[in-house]
Structure formats: structure tokens, C-alpha cells
Amino acid sequence: MKNIQVKNVPDEVHRVWKTRAAAAGMSLQEYLHRKLIKEAQQPTVAEVLARVEHRGGPKIDGELIVEMIREDRDSR
Known part of the structure; x- marks a missing residue:
């Protein structure tokens, strides 16, 4: 397992x-x-869209x- 160190965190945070x-x-x-584990398990929007495209779906971007x-x- 790897270690992560975060420096210069503001006191209030x-x-x-x-x-x-x-x-x-x-x-x-x-x-x-x-x-950190929970966050890493949730794909970003970009990752989900890349999976859709990789599986043969349409290329969709944020715009x-x-x-x-x-x-x-x-239309409403």
C-alpha cells in the first residue's frame, strides 16, 4: 500500500x-x-463518458x- 502526505492544510480545514x-x-x-477510498470508487463524469464511447456509444462531452x-x- 502507498502513503499520501498532504502539507500546508489550512488550520480551519x-x-x-x-x-x-x-x-x-x-x-x-x-x-x-x-x-479517499470512497472518492476513488466514484468515476468522474469524464470517466463515465469515456466508458460509453469505449463501448461503442456516442462521443459525448460536457458542452x-x-x-x-x-x-x-x-422546449417546455
Whole structure:
């Protein structure tokens, strides 16, 4: 397993995470470890769109999605 070290975290940000960890009954390290794993398991929009294209679906980008939403809203 690899290690990650984050430096220069603002005091207020550290305080917030430490408070949330304590409220969850965890150490700060354990709490952030779980958060990092959970975040990594959620694909980004770009990753999902790349999977769609890789599987033979249409090439869709953020601009096209915005355009489609605007067209849908305007049609109402």
C-alpha cells in the first residue's frame, strides 16, 4: 500500500476534518482514508463518458450535455 502526505492544510480545514472524524468515532487518518477510498470508487463524469464511447456509444462531452439540457428546457 502507498502513503499520501498532504502539507500546508489550512488550520480551519484541519479542524473541520478532525471534528468530523471525531463525530464518526474515528481517527483523522482513518476518516480521511475512508473518504479517499470512497472518492476513488466514484468515476468522474469524464470517466463515465469515456466508458460509453469505449463501448461503442456516442462521443459525448460536457458542452453537448449542456446544449441538450438547454434544448430540453427551452422546449417546455
